[in-house]
Amino acid sequence: MMLRRxxxxxxxxxxxxxxxxxxxxxDPSEMLPNxxxxxxxxxxxxxxxxxxxxxxxxxxxSAGLARDLRRVVRxxxxxxxxxxxxxxxxxxxxxxxxxxxxxxxxxxxxxWSMPVLALLLGLGIAFFSYRTRRTTPAAPPPLTAEEKARLxxxxxxxxxxxxxxxxxxxxxNGHTDKxxxx
Amino acid sequence: MSxxxxxxxxxxxxxxxxxxxxxxxxxxxxxxxxxxxxxSFNPHDIHAPVLNRPVPxxxxxxxxxxxxxxxxxxxxxxxxxxxxxFASWCIPCLAEMPTLMALKDDLPLWGIAYKDxxxxxxxxxxxxxxxxxxxxxxxxxxxxxxxxxxxxxxxFLIGPGxxxxxxxxxxxxxxxxxxxxxxxxxSLKKS
Numbered sequence: 001m002m003l004r005r006x007x008x009x010x011x012x013x014x015x016x017x018x019x020x021x022x023x024x025x026x027d028p029s030e031m032l033p034n035x036x037x038x039x040x041x042x043x044x045x046x047x048x049x050x051x052x053x054x055x056x057x058x059x060x061x062s063a064g065l066a067r068d069l070r071r072v073v074r075x076x077x078x079x080x081x082x083x084x085x086x087x088x089x090x091x092x093x094x095x096x097x098x099x100x101x102x103x104x105x106x107x108x109x110x111x112w113s114m115p116v117l118a119l120l121l122g123l124g125i126a127f128f129s130y131r132t133r134r135t136t137p138a139a140p141p142p143l144t145a146e147e148k149a150r151l152x153x154x155x156x157x158x159x160x161x162x163x164x165x166x167x168x169x170x171x172x173n174g175h176t177d178k179x180x181x182x
Numbered sequence: 183m184s185x186x187x188x189x190x191x192x193x194x195x196x197x198x199x200x201x202x203x204x205x206x207x208x209x210x211x212x213x214x215x216x217x218x219x220x221x222s223f224n225p226h227d228i229h230a231p232v233l234n235r236p237v238p239x240x241x242x243x244x245x246x247x248x249x250x251x252x253x254x255x256x257x258x259x260x261x262x263x264x265x266x267x268f269a270s271w272c273i274p275c276l277a278e279m280p281t282l283m284a285l286k287d288d289l290p291l292w293g294i295a296y297k298d299x300x301x302x303x304x305x306x307x308x309x310x311x312x313x314x315x316x317x318x319x320x321x322x323x324x325x326x327x328x329x330x331x332x333x334x335x336x337x338f339l340i341g342p343g344x345x346x347x348x349x350x351x352x353x354x355x356x357x358x359x360x361x362x363x364x365x366x367x368x369s370l371k372k373s
Contacts, residue, residue, distance in 0.1 A: 051332035064297070065332060068323050093238075093330040095231035 030067070032074050041077045044086055045070055049098050057100060231330065237265075237344045238328040242318025245295045246304040250318040256292075257344030262370050264291045265338045266314070267326060269298045270306035272334045278353040279310040285359060286313040289367060296334045297323045339363065341370050 032038040042059055048069065050061035058066040058073070069090075076086045090098050102108045143151065217223025232238070241252030256263065266282065268275040282291060293314035295303035300319055307314075320326055329338070332351065339348035348366055350358060 065323070065327075068327060072324075072327065092231070093327060094332075095330075 030070060030074070032078060037077050038074075040083070041070075041074045044077070044083055045073050047087070047100050048073070048090055049100050051094060051098065232338070232346045233349060235346055237338075237340060237346060240325045240328050242294055242320050242325055245293070245300055245317040245319035247307070247312065248293070248314055248317025251292060251316045253344065255316070256340050259340065259344060260342050262289055262342065262347070262367055263340045264289055265294065265340055266291055267294045267296045267320070267329070267331055267334050267336045268303075268306075269296045269334045270302040271298065274353045275335045276306075276310060278335050279313070281354050281356065281359070282313040283311045285354070286315075288364075290315045292316040293318070294325065295319045296326050296331070297321065339366065339370075 032041060045059035046057045048058045050056045050058045050063055050066040050069075052063035052065050053061050056066075058069045073086060076089065081089075087099070096102055102111065104112050214223060237253050237256045239253050242250045244250040256265070264285070268278075285291065291313050293307075293316070295317070297320065298306075300321075303319065307317075318325075326334075329336075335353050337350045337354055338346050341347040347370060348363065352358075354363070
């Protein structure tokens with residue numbers, strides 16, 4: 001009795017884990033008898049979009065159309081067609097949209113070159129900010145007479161502030177940046 | 183004092199850049215959303231590569247109560263025909279039927295029952311009315327794949343010579359027929 005319960009529990013656990021291990025090929029009769037051909041069919045299928053649930057491959061999806069397309073892929077593989085031949089067959093019917101990774105073309109130029117462009121942009125920004133940081137302190141513009149006067153008054157005010165009231169909560173009368181020039 | 187105006191210019195430019203980017207994004211989103219509302223833009227649409235190509239090689243056997251057809255029949259056409267994939271198990275197809283019944287006087291409709299038992303498809307047409315002059319059965323869905331359909335209902339407008347002129351992956355409604363299909367039909371008849 002106990003043993004039977006234990007084995008039922010183990011079987012239940014195995015059934016729970018099993019779906020995570022396999023792809024959506026839920027019917028073993030779908031699979032090709034030759035494991036090499038089956039592996040090739042799975043590789044092709046994982047590059048084909050299921051057009052019903054658009055972000056899944058036909059190998060991952062359990063939609064009816066995905067199952068039909070899986071069968072088509074396996075038939076073509078069994079006939080000995082190459083991967084690119086099968087891909088072309090699919091693209092002729094469903095367009096490039098069926099390919100999960102779009103081919104390089106004028107329309108996808110921006111998409112494919114984006115990582116390189118982003119890297120170049122980042123390097124450019126880094127280079128220019130590094131250069132400006134290095135060159136700016138080298139050439140501070142000389143102060144005008146007006147600015148010098150304002151600086152002097154500010155320094156005077158700040159001096160009063162620092163020495164007059166070190167740590168009090170009183171209203172801050174001396175702390176103002178309105179110099180006589182303002 | 184040559185530096186402050188230069189700095190101010192740069193600062194203003196930097197302030198304006200995010201605003202300009204937000205404005206461009208806003209206009210883009212507005213166009214997309216208004217297009218979605220009008221029905222001229224559908225992000226889930228599958229851009230059928232079959233457009234302006236001859237119909238694929240296929241043939242569908244008879245589906246009661248009609249007669250089957252194939253690529254030759256469509257390529258021999260001199261007048262436009264609407265080919266509609268439907269199924270008795272498909273609720274949007276049922277909802278589309280009154281529209282097709284109203285359309286059948288304007289142009290011939292040819293139907294293909296997609297992955298459907300012949301007796302179910304026949305019962306469906308008995309119940310909803312039969313708008314089709316020719317009827318074929320695509321039991322295993324292979325013809326549907328050759329046409330590049332991703333579900334039912336899907337509709338194709340076949341021009342003279344069997345060239346696919348228009349495709350809809352959504353059920354036909356009065357707006358689509360009046361706004362898109364009829365003007366297209368007029369231009370096909372003229373040429």
